[in-house]
Amino acid sequence: MRGTTVRNRLRELRDARGWTQGALADRLDVSRQTVNALETGRYDPSLPLAFRIARLFGEPIEAIFDPDDATADAQSS
Amino acid sequence: MTSRLDSVDRSKGDRAKARAYGREFWPGMAAYALVLAAVLSWGGLDGHSSWRFVWALAPVLPAAWIARAVLRHVRRVDEYQKLLLLQSLAVGFAVAMLTAITLGFLGTAGLSLADAPWIVYGAGMLGWAVTGICAGRR
Numbered sequence: 652m653r654g655t656t657v658r659n660r661l662r663e664l665r666d667a668r669g670w671t672q673g674a675l676a677d678r679l680d681v682s683r684q685t686v687n688a689l690e691t692g693r694y695d696p697s698l699p700l701a702f703r704i705a706r707l708f709g710e711p712i713e714a715i716f717d718p719d720d721a722t723a724d725a726q727s728s
Numbered sequence: 729m730t731s732r733l734d735s736v737d738r739s740k741g742d743r744a745k746a747r748a749y750g751r752e753f754w755p756g757m758a759a760y761a762l763v764l765a766a767v768l769s770w771g772g773l774d775g776h777s778s779w780r781f782v783w784a785l786a787p788v789l790p791a792a793w794i795a796r797a798v799l800r801h802v803r804r805v806d807e808y809q810k811l812l813l814l815q816s817l818a819v820g821f822a823v824a825m826l827t828a829i830t831l832g833f834l835g836t837a838g839l840s841l842a843d844a845p846w847i848v849y850g851a852g853m854l855g856w857a858v859t860g861i862c863a864g865r866r
Binding site: 665666669670671672673674676677680682684685688689694696697700705708719 | 738805810
Protein backbone atom coordinates (compact mmCIF):
# COMPACT_ATOMS: atom_id res chain seq x y z
CA MET A 652 0.00 0.00 0.00
CA ARG A 653 1.31 3.45 -0.91
CA GLY A 654 0.97 6.28 1.62
CA THR A 655 0.99 10.00 0.96
CA THR A 656 2.37 10.71 -2.48
CA VAL A 657 4.98 13.42 -2.79
CA ARG A 658 5.18 15.61 -5.86
CA ASN A 659 8.51 17.15 -6.73
CA ARG A 660 10.07 19.74 -9.04
CA LEU A 661 13.11 17.68 -9.89
CA ARG A 662 12.48 17.55 -13.64
CA GLU A 663 11.85 21.29 -13.79
CA LEU A 664 15.00 22.11 -11.81
CA ARG A 665 17.10 19.70 -13.88
CA ASP A 666 15.82 21.08 -17.17
CA ALA A 667 16.51 24.64 -16.01
CA ARG A 668 20.16 23.70 -15.57
CA GLY A 669 20.39 21.82 -18.86
CA TRP A 670 21.35 18.55 -17.19
CA THR A 671 20.48 15.08 -18.45
CA GLN A 672 19.17 12.52 -15.98
CA GLY A 673 22.59 10.88 -16.07
CA ALA A 674 24.35 14.16 -15.26
CA LEU A 675 22.03 14.74 -12.30
CA ALA A 676 22.51 11.14 -11.19
CA ASP A 677 26.29 11.62 -11.11
CA ARG A 678 25.92 14.81 -9.08
CA LEU A 679 23.69 13.03 -6.55
CA ASP A 680 25.71 9.79 -6.59
CA VAL A 681 22.67 7.73 -7.57
CA SER A 682 21.73 5.84 -10.75
CA ARG A 683 19.93 7.35 -13.74
CA GLN A 684 17.15 4.84 -13.05
CA THR A 685 16.71 6.37 -9.59
CA VAL A 686 16.53 9.92 -10.97
CA ASN A 687 13.89 8.73 -13.46
CA ALA A 688 11.90 7.03 -10.69
CA LEU A 689 12.05 10.22 -8.58
CA GLU A 690 10.95 12.45 -11.46
CA THR A 691 8.05 10.21 -12.42
CA GLY A 692 6.88 9.90 -8.80
CA ARG A 693 7.44 6.14 -8.59
CA TYR A 694 9.86 6.58 -5.72
CA ASP A 695 10.11 9.04 -2.86
CA PRO A 696 13.68 9.69 -1.70
CA SER A 697 15.05 8.98 1.74
CA LEU A 698 15.65 12.01 3.95
CA PRO A 699 19.44 12.02 3.33
CA LEU A 700 18.88 11.93 -0.46
CA ALA A 701 16.22 14.65 -0.22
CA PHE A 702 18.77 16.82 1.66
CA ARG A 703 21.41 16.13 -1.03
CA ILE A 704 18.92 17.18 -3.73
CA ALA A 705 17.98 20.34 -1.84
CA ARG A 706 21.64 21.22 -1.28
CA LEU A 707 22.50 20.62 -4.94
CA PHE A 708 19.74 22.92 -6.19
CA GLY A 709 20.22 25.46 -3.40
CA GLU A 710 16.60 25.37 -2.32
CA PRO A 711 14.88 24.19 0.86
CA ILE A 712 13.42 20.67 0.78
CA GLU A 713 9.84 21.94 1.03
CA ALA A 714 10.38 24.09 -2.08
CA ILE A 715 11.27 20.96 -4.06
CA PHE A 716 9.07 18.29 -2.49
CA ASP A 717 5.41 18.79 -1.77
CA PRO A 718 3.08 16.19 -0.27
CA ASP A 719 -0.02 15.62 -2.38
CA ASP A 720 -2.55 17.61 -0.30
CA ALA A 721 -5.58 15.59 -1.43
CA THR A 722 -4.00 12.35 -0.27
CA ALA A 723 -2.66 13.89 2.93
CA ASP A 724 -6.08 15.37 3.80
CA ALA A 725 -7.85 12.08 3.10
CA GLN A 726 -5.45 10.25 5.43
CA SER A 727 -5.70 12.76 8.25
CA SER A 728 -9.54 12.81 8.25
CA MET B 729 9.14 16.40 -28.10
CA THR B 730 12.22 14.55 -26.95
CA SER B 731 15.21 16.72 -26.11
CA ARG B 732 18.84 15.95 -25.42
CA LEU B 733 17.98 16.18 -21.73
CA ASP B 734 15.69 13.14 -22.08
CA SER B 735 18.70 10.93 -22.83
CA VAL B 736 18.41 7.54 -21.16
CA ASP B 737 22.15 6.85 -21.31
CA ARG B 738 23.58 5.40 -18.14
CA SER B 739 25.48 7.83 -15.92
CA LYS B 740 29.22 7.57 -15.26
CA GLY B 741 28.43 6.28 -11.78
CA ASP B 742 26.12 3.58 -13.22
CA ARG B 743 28.84 2.42 -15.59
CA ALA B 744 31.47 2.39 -12.84
CA LYS B 745 29.24 0.29 -10.58
CA ALA B 746 28.37 -2.09 -13.42
CA ARG B 747 32.08 -2.49 -14.21
CA ALA B 748 32.90 -3.20 -10.56
CA TYR B 749 30.10 -5.80 -10.43
CA GLY B 750 31.27 -7.38 -13.68
CA ARG B 751 34.87 -7.56 -12.42
CA GLU B 752 33.71 -9.59 -9.42
CA PHE B 753 30.81 -11.56 -10.97
CA TRP B 754 32.22 -12.83 -14.28
CA PRO B 755 35.44 -14.41 -12.92
CA GLY B 756 33.18 -16.30 -10.49
CA MET B 757 30.93 -17.47 -13.32
CA ALA B 758 33.94 -18.50 -15.42
CA ALA B 759 35.42 -20.42 -12.48
CA TYR B 760 32.06 -22.06 -11.84
CA ALA B 761 31.78 -23.18 -15.49
CA LEU B 762 35.35 -24.53 -15.44
CA VAL B 763 34.92 -26.38 -12.14
CA LEU B 764 31.57 -27.77 -13.28
CA ALA B 765 33.12 -29.05 -16.51
CA ALA B 766 35.98 -30.63 -14.52
CA VAL B 767 33.57 -32.25 -12.06
CA LEU B 768 31.40 -33.68 -14.84
CA SER B 769 34.46 -34.92 -16.75
CA TRP B 770 36.62 -36.34 -13.99
CA GLY B 771 34.58 -36.22 -10.79
CA GLY B 772 33.07 -39.68 -11.13
CA LEU B 773 30.07 -38.60 -9.07
CA ASP B 774 28.24 -41.83 -9.90
CA GLY B 775 31.25 -43.95 -8.83
CA HIS B 776 32.23 -45.37 -5.45
CA SER B 777 35.40 -43.44 -4.57
CA SER B 778 35.10 -41.30 -1.46
CA TRP B 779 36.82 -38.51 -3.42
CA ARG B 780 33.53 -38.03 -5.28
CA PHE B 781 32.23 -36.08 -2.28
CA VAL B 782 35.13 -33.64 -2.56
CA TRP B 783 34.45 -33.29 -6.30
CA ALA B 784 30.74 -32.79 -5.61
CA LEU B 785 31.50 -29.90 -3.24
CA ALA B 786 34.03 -28.22 -5.55
CA PRO B 787 31.46 -26.03 -7.43
CA VAL B 788 30.34 -24.56 -4.11
CA LEU B 789 33.54 -22.46 -3.89
CA PRO B 790 33.00 -20.46 -7.12
CA ALA B 791 29.25 -20.33 -6.34
CA ALA B 792 30.11 -18.72 -2.98
CA TRP B 793 32.33 -16.23 -4.84
CA ILE B 794 29.35 -15.33 -7.08
CA ALA B 795 27.09 -14.92 -4.02
CA ARG B 796 29.74 -12.61 -2.50
CA ALA B 797 29.79 -10.55 -5.73
CA VAL B 798 25.99 -10.20 -5.64
CA LEU B 799 26.00 -9.17 -1.95
CA ARG B 800 28.76 -6.61 -2.57
CA HIS B 801 26.71 -5.26 -5.49
CA VAL B 802 23.67 -4.90 -3.24
CA ARG B 803 25.80 -2.84 -0.85
CA ARG B 804 27.23 -0.75 -3.71
CA VAL B 805 24.00 0.37 -5.42
CA ASP B 806 21.86 3.32 -4.34
CA GLU B 807 18.73 3.20 -2.20
CA TYR B 808 16.17 2.78 -5.03
CA GLN B 809 18.18 0.10 -6.83
CA LYS B 810 18.70 -1.64 -3.49
CA LEU B 811 14.92 -1.68 -3.03
CA LEU B 812 14.40 -3.22 -6.49
CA LEU B 813 17.19 -5.75 -5.97
CA LEU B 814 15.91 -6.81 -2.57
CA GLN B 815 12.35 -7.08 -3.94
CA SER B 816 13.53 -9.43 -6.68
CA LEU B 817 15.61 -11.45 -4.19
CA ALA B 818 12.54 -11.67 -1.93
CA VAL B 819 10.39 -12.95 -4.82
CA GLY B 820 13.09 -15.49 -5.71
CA PHE B 821 13.23 -16.63 -2.08
CA ALA B 822 9.41 -16.91 -1.85
CA VAL B 823 9.24 -18.91 -5.11
CA ALA B 824 12.03 -21.24 -3.89
CA MET B 825 10.30 -21.77 -0.53
CA LEU B 826 6.90 -22.45 -2.15
CA THR B 827 8.52 -24.90 -4.53
CA ALA B 828 10.34 -26.61 -1.62
CA ILE B 829 7.08 -26.90 0.35
CA THR B 830 5.22 -28.23 -2.69
CA LEU B 831 7.89 -30.83 -3.42
CA GLY B 832 8.15 -31.67 0.29
CA PHE B 833 4.44 -32.44 0.59
CA LEU B 834 4.46 -34.36 -2.69
CA GLY B 835 7.38 -36.36 -1.27
CA THR B 836 5.42 -37.05 1.92
CA ALA B 837 2.55 -38.26 -0.26
CA GLY B 838 4.89 -40.68 -1.97
CA LEU B 839 5.97 -38.76 -5.06
CA SER B 840 9.61 -38.04 -4.40
CA LEU B 841 11.74 -36.57 -7.14
CA ALA B 842 15.47 -37.21 -7.17
CA ASP B 843 16.13 -33.79 -8.72
CA ALA B 844 13.97 -31.90 -6.19
CA PRO B 845 16.86 -29.68 -4.89
CA TRP B 846 17.67 -28.62 -8.45
CA ILE B 847 14.01 -27.82 -9.13
CA VAL B 848 13.96 -25.61 -6.00
CA TYR B 849 17.20 -23.92 -7.12
CA GLY B 850 15.90 -23.35 -10.65
CA ALA B 851 12.55 -22.00 -9.48
CA GLY B 852 14.22 -19.56 -7.06
CA MET B 853 16.69 -18.33 -9.67
CA LEU B 854 13.89 -17.95 -12.22
CA GLY B 855 11.76 -15.96 -9.76
CA TRP B 856 14.71 -13.71 -8.97
CA ALA B 857 15.68 -13.22 -12.63
CA VAL B 858 12.17 -12.51 -13.95
CA THR B 859 11.40 -10.04 -11.15
CA GLY B 860 14.80 -8.39 -11.62
CA ILE B 861 14.23 -7.96 -15.36
CA CYS B 862 10.72 -6.55 -14.81
CA ALA B 863 12.02 -4.15 -12.13
CA GLY B 864 14.91 -3.08 -14.36
CA ARG B 865 12.49 -2.01 -17.09
CA ARG B 866 10.62 0.34 -14.77
